[in-house]
Amino acid sequence: MDWVVFLIASAAALGCACGVILSRNPVHSAMMLVGTLFSIAVLFVAQAAHFLAAVQVMVYAGAIVVMFLFVIMLLGIDVEETLSDSLVRQKPLALALGAVTAVEAVLLTRMNWTVGTPSIQGPIGGPDGNAREMAEVLFTKYVWAFELTAVLLVIGIVGAVVLVRRRPTEVSE
């Protein structure tokens, strides 16, 4: 049963990922990205990360992809892309580099890693539920990182406003 879920979800994730990079239309790419993110959420559930799966569907597949679609529609660039190469041999080189990366990364997963001992608290996904487990660590051990993400989000918002704001001189022209 685990294998069935794993095979279906990973095949869907890889297929949709290929769809993202192969569709001519950016809107189709965004739709394929939703498929990939959802399949990854299924893989999260299969590994007892239930809270992250919910966040993945809501934040990624919901908010972020909708923002992509919004910008695509706003700018009106949902046109087919010309696939003429302006750089010589860019595509073959890109494919070769991607193949090398894939082989290297897969080889890395086959190696024997020197990792620390497994945590003493037992397998994750205990009776308390995943959200509670994560929250206990998030608000104790990682509380400073958590506060810093709040700062980061504020910086992001201010940055976006400064980037997109029209200067008063531009408006008056």
Place this chain on the structure above:
Amino acid sequence: MSVDGSWYLIVAALLFSIGLVGLLIRRNTLVMFMCIELMLNAVNLTFVTFARMLDDVGGQVIVFFTMVVAAAEVVVGLGIIVSIFRRRETATADDLSVLKG
């Protein structure tokens, strides 16, 4: 939990490579951005896999932070794309070649 963690790592590695190839072959800046999201998600999958393999929920917390960083990155990146489009009327990476030597 019969599926060994290394199979998840292989899927994540392939996803990362697909995202890398897409980033290199696509011209549309928005699609390039989506490929970056793809690569981020591949790394998130490895974090969750290692969290399960090492029985440490810290790996899942890191994924939580990665999602926040990704959201902030998308906000700023789309802001840059919109402001470039407003000035240059293009969203294709090949047309943004002013810095070319």
